[in-house]
Structures are given as C-alpha cells and as structure tokens.
Amino acid sequence: MGLEEFFSHLRNLGIPVSRNGFEDYLTDESRFRGRARALIRARDKAQVVAAVNAARVNRVRLNVVSGKTSLTGSSVPMGGVILDVRSLDAIDRSDPSRVEPGVITKHYRDHVGRLGLFFPPDPTSEDSCTLGGNVACNASGALSYFYGPTRQYVRGLTVALATGSVISIDRGQVTGVHDRLTIPRHLLTPQPDADLVVPVPRHAGPSWERCKNSAGLYANDPMDLVDLFIGSEGILGVFLEVRTILLPRRNPYVALLIHPPSRDVTVALVHLLDALKEWSVCRDHNAKENVERRLRVFSTGAPQVGPESYDAVVPACMEWMGASVTPLLAAERARPLKDSYGCLYVEQEYRPDLDPLTVIAQWADLVNMVSRFTENRIHTEVALDEKQIRQMRQERKSIPERLNQMIRPGLVKIGLDFAVPKERLGWLMELYDRVLPSRGSYSFGHIGNAHLHVNLVPETEDEEQAYRKIYRSVAREVCAVGGTVSAEHGIGKLKHEALEMMLGPEGMSEIAQVKRIFDPACILNVGNMVVMQCD
Numbered sequence: 065m066g067l068e069e070f071f072s073h074l075r076n077l078g079i080p081v082s083r084n085g086f087e088d089y090l091t092d093e094s095r096f097r098g099r100a101r102a103l104i105r106a107r108d109k110a111q112v113v114a115a116v117n118a119a120r121v122n123r124v125r126l127n128v129v130s131g132k133t134s135l136t137g138s139s140v141p142m143g144g145v146i147l148d149v150r151s152l153d154a155i156d157r158s159d160p161s162r163v164e165p166g167v168i169t170k171h172y173r174d175h176v177g178r179l180g181l182f183f184p185p186d187p188t189s190e191d192s193c194t195l196g197g198n199v200a201c202n203a204s205g206a207l208s209y210f211y212g213p214t215r216q217y218v219r220g221l222t223v224a225l226a227t228g229s230v231i232s233i234d235r236g237q238v239t240g241v242h243d244r245l246t247i248p249r250h251l252l253t254p255q256p257d258a259d260l261v262v263p264v265p266r267h268a269g270p271s272w273e274r275c276k277n278s279a280g281l282y283a284n285d286p287m288d289l290v291d292l293f294i295g296s297e298g299i300l301g302v303f304l305e306v307r308t309i310l311l312p313r314r315n316p317y318v319a320l321l322i323h324p325p326s327r328d329v330t331v332a333l334v335h336l337l338d339a340l341k342e343w344s345v346c347r348d349h350n351a352k353e354n355v356e357r358r359l360r361v362f363s364t365g366a367p368q369v370g371p372e373s374y375d376a377v378v379p380a381c382m383e384w385m386g387a388s389v390t391p392l393l394a395a396e397r398a399r400p401l402k403d404s405y406g407c408l409y410v411e412q413e414y415r416p417d418l419d420p421l422t423v424i425a426q427w428a429d430l431v432n433m434v435s436r437f438t439e440n441r442i443h444t445e446v447a448l449d450e451k452q453i454r455q456m457r458q459e460r461k462s463i464p465e466r467l468n469q470m471i472r473p474g475l476v477k478i479g480l481d482f483a484v485p486k487e488r489l490g491w492l493m494e495l496y497d498r499v500l501p502s503r504g505s506y507s508f509g510h511i512g513n514a515h516l517h518v519n520l521v522p523e524t525e526d527e528e529q530a531y532r533k534i535y536r537s538v539a540r541e542v543c544a545v546g547g548t549v550s551a552e553h554g555i556g557k558l559k560h561e562a563l564e565m566m567l568g569p570e571g572m573s574e575i576a577q578v579k580r581i582f583d584p585a586c587i588l589n590v591g592n593m594v595v596m597q598c599d
C-alpha cells in the first residue's frame with residue numbers, strides 16, 4: 065500500500081502518470097503554492113473512477129483540478145497526486161443538458177445558445193473556468209443577481225465517491241428528513257453493504273434568499289443530496305457528469321453605465337432598482353409599497369410619480385466599478401468618471417416585439433429624477449447594439465485580470481469576497497470607505513447582491529500583513545451582521561479562519577463529519593474548506 069503501488073496499478077490500467085513537468089499545476093489564480101508527487105491527466109470517466117479507487121486503496125491523496133482559475137487555492141495540491149479532469153469535456157449530442165465537467169463554461173453557454181437555449185451562470189472567468197469547477201464552487205456571475213447561482217441550474221450529477229462507488233442522482237431522488245440524508249445502497253455502484261447516512265450540517269452560512277453565499281457546505285430543510293455536492297469544493301467526490309437546467313433563449317437586452325455622485329445616492333439607487341426588480345417578479349401590495357418607499361428617497365417636492373411609471377425597469381444585473389478602479393478602465397476606454405463615486409453597470413432585457421427605446425425612456429426618466437434630487441446631471445451611457453454592449457461588459461470583466469497583473473512577485477493580493485444581507489449594503493460601503501486604505505485598494509463587484517469584491521494589492525510584505533489584519537477585522541464585522549465571508553469563491557485552503565468565524569468550531573466539525581462519510585480514507589482535496597485529522 066503506497067505511492068509506488070498506486071503508480072504501478074495505474075500503469076497496469078494504461079493510465080499515464082507524469083512524475084515531473086507539472087510545475088504550473090502547483091498554483092492557481094490565488095498564487096498560493098503547493099506541492100505534488102505526480103500528475104494524472106484523466107482521459108475519460110473510467111480513468112477518473114479507476115484513479116479514485118486506486119488512491120483510496122493505496123491511501124494516496126488526490127487533488128482534483130480543472131480550469132485552475134480558483135482564487136482560494138482549492139485546486140492547489142498539498143502533497144499527493146494531481147488529478148486533472150479537464151479532458152472530460154463532451155456534451156451529449158442528443159441532450160445538451162448532459163455534459164461532462166471539463167467543458168469550459170463559455171463554450172457551453174455558446175453551444176446551448178446556438179441551440180436556442182440559455183445557461184445563465186456567467187462567472188467573469190467563464191472563458192477559462194469549467195462547469196465542474198463551477199459546480200464545485202457554486203459559481204455565480206453578473207447575471208446571478210436576477211437568475212441565481214450555478215446551484216439553480218444543476219438538475220443532477222454523477223459523482224465518483226472515495227468510498228469506492230459511483231452515484232448518479234437527480235434532484236428529488238434523495239431528500240433529507242430529520243436533519244439527515246439517507247442514500248439507499250441501491251443508488252451506489254458497486255453497492256456497499258449498507259445505506260450511507262449523512263448528517264445535514266446545522267451550522268451553515270446564510271441562505272441565498274437572505275444573503276448571497278458560497279462558504280461551507282450547503283444546508284437546507286428539506287435538503288436535497290444534489291445540493292450537498294454543489295459548492296462542496298471537491299471534498300465529497302469527483303463529478304463525472306453534470307445535468308443542467310437550461311432556459312429558453314434570453315431576451316434581447318440593452319446595457320447602461322450610470323455614474324452616481326455619492327455613496328448615499330448609489331445605495332438608494334440600487335435599493336430602488338432592486339425594489340423594481342422584486343415588484344416585476346411579484347406584483348403584490350408589499351412589493352409595490354417597497355418601490356414607493358424607495359422612490360420617496362428621491363422626492364424633491366415635485367409631484368411624485370408612482371411605481372407604474374417605471375414598470376419596464378427591471379435590471380438583470382447590477383455591477384459596480386468603484387472610483388478606485390477608474391484608472392484601470394480609462395486605459396480601455398476614456399470616460400468622464402472623475403466626479404462620480406463609481407459606476408453602476410446594468411443590463412435591461414426587453415421583449416423581442418418591443419422597441420428598446422421605450423424601455424430606455426423609462427430609465428432616462430428615472431435617472432432624471434435622481435439628477436433633480438442631487439441637483440447634478442448624472443452622467444449615463446447607453447449601449448444598444450451587440451458590439452457596444454460587449455465592449456461595456458468587457459470593461460467590468462477585465463478588472464480582476466488587470467488587478468492580478470498588478471501583483472508584485474512574491475506578494476499576494478488579499479481578496480475580500482464578503483456579502484451582506486441586501487438591506488446592509490449602505491453599512492458595508494460605509495465600512496469599506498472608513499477602513500480600507502486609500503491606496504492599493506480596489507472595489508468592484510455585484511452590488512445588486514450587496515456583494516463587493518475588494519482587492520487589496522500590497523507593494524511590500526508589511527503592507528500585505530497589514531491588509532491581512534484588515535481582512536480579519538472586516539470578516540468579523542460582516543459575520544456579526546449575518547453576512548458571509550465568501551459569496552462566490554469558496555474557502556479553499558486559504559480562508560478556514562474566516563469560515564470558522566462564520567460557522568464556529570461546531571460548524572467546522574460538522575463539515576469534517578460529512579467528509580468522513582463520503583471519504584473515509586481522507587484522500588480527496590484534503591485541506592479544502594476544513595482542516596481535519598485524517599487517520
């Protein structure tokens with residue numbers, strides 16, 4: 065039992081193992097560096113299952129890697145062997161909802177788009193990340209504000225477990241009763257001697273309805289087994305197939321860039337737009353009253369118009385580019401941003417039979433109302449055709465890459481991926497304005513979800529240490545108001561301390577308990593999400 069037996073077992077099965085030349089697998093986009101003894105590039109599902117089984121028998125650790133765009137070290141090995149699953153990239157010809165996990169997200173979205181379908185999850189990294197990585201991290205993107213995260217678009221999964229079995233489950237097949245999930249043995253191939261009984265964690269982070277969240281294992285009541293795997297950062301099994309939920313083709317849309325002059329106006333505008341979105345989904349009395357309340361904020365004494373005047377205004381995304389990132393954008397396309405607090409990017413869909421200008425007219429009225437209130441014209445740009453929209457969206461998309469290019473060798477950027485319940489958006493932005501350094505701090509992200517990425521890019525080691533302290537103290541405050549320490553990128557190998565702040569030691573040990581059931585030999589993605597004692 066050991067590494068050499070593992071290698072010889074794989075050789076006998078014709079699975080190639082590289083024992084050197086895998087330097088670029090020792091890090092991911094977080095720049096955290098690990099170590100490994102070898103690399104396996106699995107060519108198909110059978111090779112993945114064989115590698116997981118051989119690793120279990122020989123007690124060899126495997127770290128699964130796919131697009132390698134993780135920002136938390138989750139795809140970085142900490143010893144053992146790297147299992148690259150990117151070559152599993154087939155899409156079923158007759159049923160495009162059946163897809164292998166190595167497919168690049170953008171390729172998949174384009175593929176189903178050509179078939180007249182729509183897969184909403186659109187992480188900024190979609191050009192290089194994969195569906196398997198997205199499911200493992202419950203990735204989200206700009207459109208998740210309206211459409212929700214990856215979780216909402218996964219119907220079923222086939223997973224190679226480190227118990228020696230493969231499971232193929234769809235939603236509704238295994239659901240939890242009394243805080244536990246019982247997986248009948250007949251769903252596992254080969255069948256074990258007994259059913260698998262999994263306790264559902266009690267100390268989980270906030271629910272998506274309350275606050276955007278991707279930290280720790282998911283828990284709900286009732287609980288679906290498919291949901292337990294989504295966002296599990298590969299610690300419970302290796303995905304072999306993802307069965308997605310596809311929507312009909314997305315309606316056409318226009319894009320707008322709005323430049324509010326201050327923090328208060330930004331927050332009030334985001335709350336108003338969010339209230340309009342909620343009202344479009346649920347035209348009830350409470351939703352209408354909420355819009356009226358948000359409209360009153362901008363009251364200037366002039367006769368107040370009602371929510372009906374803006375009933376076509378429904379943002380499909382609300383993205384933020386703080387004034388700190390303006391210089392980065394200016395290189396791409398010079399824009400008069402200097403008098404604004406930042407820049408709000410929104411997309412507005414419209415029915416194909418409607419003239420987009422009628423929708424834009426309502427946006428213009430709304431922005432004029434805000435301008436009257438601030439006594440300053442609010443600069444706004446509109447993109448109507450595909451080329452203009454792509455250019456505008458690209459500006460927002462280019463920010464993380466540009467920030468990564470600014471990191472000095474030997475240093476790491478400290479990424480705040482915090483979100484808070486939506487009503488706390490103003491609190492979060494005020495906190496950031498107060499505690500973040502004026503130099504080296506860049507703020508952007510998903511403002512509609514009260515989720516802002518702040519990148520602290522240090523110039524010296526001392527600065528890096530100072531930024532780590534800021535990270536910890538903000539994490540504590542965010543947890544205290546019911547927010548999350550990771551709304552998007554997960555925990556990986558770098559954010560255990562923050563996760564423990566959020567879930568407490570009980571929550572961490574619940575995660576370890578679930579992991580032990582799916583991975584008794586403790587071989588899969590060790591170090592992700594939780595540090596645990598392995599026998």
Ligand SMILES: Cc1cc2nc3c(=O)[nH]c(=O)nc-3n(C[C@H](O)[C@H](O)[C@H](O)COP(=O)(O)OP(=O)(O)OC[C@H]3O[C@@H](n4cnc5c(N)ncnc54)[C@H](O)[C@@H]3O)c2cc1C
Pocket residue numbers: 092093127128129130131132133134135138139149165166186187188189192193194195196197198199200201202203204205206297298299301302303304464465552553589592
């Ligand atoms: C510039 C940039 C922008 C980003 N923007 C976003 C964003 O908008 N939204 C967002 O959510 N994230 C974003 N990210 C983070 C990252 O892209 C996501 O977490 C993404 O889901 C990772 O996918 P990947 O294929 O690169 O996975 P990897 O980095 O290879 O792996 C990530 C995790 O998934 C596990 N995994 C991968 N494949 C499998 C599998 N088949 N079975 C089981 N586990 C598996 C790995 O073991 C690891 O734990 C961004 C990253 C960068 C660098």
